[in-house]
Amino acid sequence: MHLVTFARRPAEDARSGARATSMGATAAGFGALDEGPLGARRLGAIVRAGRHAGAIVDLNRALAVKLAAGDAGAPVAEADSLLPTNAAHFLARWPDSLGAARTALAFAERAVERYDAPDLVTAGIVVARRGVRLCAPVPRPGKIVGVARNYAAHARERGEPDAPEEPVLFLKAPSAVVGPEDDIQIPAAAAQVDFEGELAAVIGRSARRVPEERALDCVAGYCAANDVTARDYQNQRGQHFLGKSCDTFAPLGPALVTADEIPDPQDLEIATCVSGERVQSARTKEMVFPLARLIAFASALMTLEPGDVILTGTPAGVGAARTPPRWLRDGDLVEVEIERVGRLVNYVRAESARA
Numbered sequence: 214m215h216l217v218t219f220a221r222r223p224a225e226d227a228r229s230g231a232r233a234t235s236m237g238a239t240a241a242g243f244g245a246l247d248e249g250p251l252g253a254r255r256l257g258a259i260v261r262a263g264r265h266a267g268a269i270v271d272l273n274r275a276l277a278v279k280l281a282a283g284d285a286g287a288p289v290a291e292a293d294s295l296l297p298t299n300a301a302h303f304l305a306r307w308p309d310s311l312g313a314a315r316t317a318l319a320f321a322e323r324a325v326e327r328y329d330a331p332d333l334v335t336a337g338i339v340v341a342r343r344g345v346r347l348c349a350p351v352p353r354p355g356k357i358v359g360v361a362r363n364y365a366a367h368a369r370e371r372g373e374p375d376a377p378e379e380p381v382l383f384l385k386a387p388s389a390v391v392g393p394e395d396d397i398q399i400p401a402a403a404a405q406v407d408f409e410g411e412l413a414a415v416i417g418r419s420a421r422r423v424p425e426e427r428a429l430d431c432v433a434g435y436c437a438a439n440d441v442t443a444r445d446y447q448n449q450r451g452q453h454f455l456g457k458s459c460d461t462f463a464p465l466g467p468a469l470v471t472a473d474e475i476p477d478p479q480d481l482e483i484a485t486c487v488s489g490e491r492v493q494s495a496r497t498k499e500m501v502f503p504l505a506r507l508i509a510f511a512s513a514l515m516t517l518e519p520g521d522v523i524l525t526g527t528p529a530g531v532g533a534a535r536t537p538p539r540w541l542r543d544g545d546l547v548e549v550e551i552e553r554v555g556r557l558v559n560y561v562r563a564e565s566a567r568a
Contacts, residue, residue, distance in 0.1 A: 214315065215259040215468040215555075216434070218300050218352055218392070219269055219345040221337075254348055255298045258318045259468060260339070265325050267342045273298045274338045276317035278331055300351055304519040307417035307433050311471065349392040350436050350469035351415055354522045357385040357463060358511055359440060363500050363526025370534035376501045380510045385440070385524070386458035393466030393557050399541060400459050401564040403443040406541045409527035410485030410493050410549035412478065413438035414504055415469055420517040428508035431517065434469040435478060437549045437557035439485075440524050441541070444533050464549075464559045465522070475553055479503050482552040483528060488545045492535075495528035 257269040276296050280288035296313040297303045303310045324330035325339055333339045361381040362368035368376050391397070399406050417433025440463065446456030475481070478497060485493035502510070504525055511517060532539035541547070543563035550556040 214311075214318065214471045214474065215261070216300075216314065216350060216471065217257045217259060217269060217468045218254050218348040218350055219257045219340075220254050220348060221340065222344055222346055254300075254352060256296070256300055256303055256314075257340075257345070258314060260318075260322055260325070263322065263326055265322075265334070265339060268325075268334075269340045269342060269345050270318055270321040270333075271338050271340065272296055272314050272317040275321040275333065276313060278333065278336075278338065279317065279320040282331065301353065301520050304351070304415070304417055304433055307519055311417075311433075347393050347467055349390050349465040350467075351465060351520055351522060352390060352392070354387045354390065354415075355518050355520050357387055357389070357522045357524065358507075358517075359383045359385050359457065359524040360502065360507055360526045363502055363507075364495060364528045365499070365501055366495070366529035367527055367531065367534075368501070370529050370531070380502045380507055382507075382511060383453060383457065385463055386454075387463075389441075389458050389460060389463035391461045391464050391559070393464065393559070395461065395464065395559065396562040397439070397441055397464060397541065397547065397559050398459075398461045399543065399561060399563045400443070403445060403456075403459065404540070405444040405533070405538065407442045407444050407532040408485060408487060408492070408541060408547050409440035409442060409531055410483060410551075411438045411440050411527050412481065412483060412497055412504075412525045412551055412554065413465060414478065414508075414523045414525065416508075416517045416521040416523070417472075417519055419519065420508055420512040421515075423509055423512045425505045425509040428505040428512075429472070429478070431508060431512075432472045432478075432504070433519070434471040435475050435551075435554050436465050436469050437467070437551045437554055438522075438524055439464045439547060439549050439557060439559065440527060444538075444540075448533075464547075464557055466557045467555045470554050478525075481554065484550050485530065486546075486548040486550075487532075487539070487541070492532070492539070493528045493530035497525070499528065500526060
């Protein structure tokens with residue numbers, strides 16, 4: 214299942230005929246189900262096949278319609294209790310919320326293919342991809358845990374001939390998170406901003422002292438990430454946390470692909486392109502410490518909570534290791550693509566160049 218956080222685009226809503234403040238009376242008696250203000254972030258899923266492939270399903274509202282069709286007494290309240298619209302609340306109720314999401318998506322996918330079903334498209338419950346703006350699938354994680362030098366080739370290019378004996382973890386500020394349609398903004402105070410394409414794992418169950426053999430059971434799903442770093446702050450000034458945590462320095466997306474669709478996170482191709490040049494390429498099996506080991510190691514000392522994000526490390530090819538260094542600059546396009554997970558695309562804008 215490909216879960217997304219999205220906000221509706223008002224202009225597209227108007228062109229599609231969907232009402233701006235409700236789900237529309239055409240949904241056979243479901244017009245009273247208020248979808249909330251335009252611009253509000255909601256939880257959705259991508260339709261994977263059929264005439265509406267690529268469209269976004271508003272999962273909470275789809276579930277409310279299904280419950281109303283079954284004569285539920287308070288369908289909106291029941292849908293809210295089973296399937297939160299907020300990604301953090303959704304992950305806090307994992308895996309029960311996932312079951313409700315699957316029910317809602319299956320109902321919506323059947324409905325859009327049947328002539329006698331509620332018109333979920335006209336009602337604005339199934340929205341064309343152009344009608345929404347995708348946000349980070351986990352807009353504000355509780356914490357972001359990164360791992361340094363987790364690919365041997367990257368460790369060597371950064372001047373470490375030997376891989377570390379245990380995972381070297383660091384924290385990145387949750388406020389750095391942006392989505393797949395946001396810009397990476399280069400601060401005016403930073404001159405050496407680098408890219409780091411990575412596989413991100415999102416925690417779905419609390420993990421404390423979890424053994425390595427059960428660690429992946431705690432993962433809700435995966436997305437692509439870019440661990441953007443101000444190297445001048447990280448290296449020359451010794452400000453590792455600050456250099457990792459600038460605003461917009463943690464793009465995540467485009468969707469949270471549930472763990473059942475990625476049975477082996479250690480067998481995925483990962484690549485990064487900057488303005489059309491392929492700069493990083495590896496397979497996740499090249500990690501020094503696999504994801505299960507990272508979770509077990511971190512959870513031995515701190516609790517990993519639902520919604521926390523683990524950045525699993527970047528392959529060789531970062532800008533700092535090139536001759537001359539290849540720093541991100543205004544107008545660049547950064548693409549991080551991971552097999553079976555998706556492609557994260559962000560433009561780069563220099564702070565001094567923004568209006």
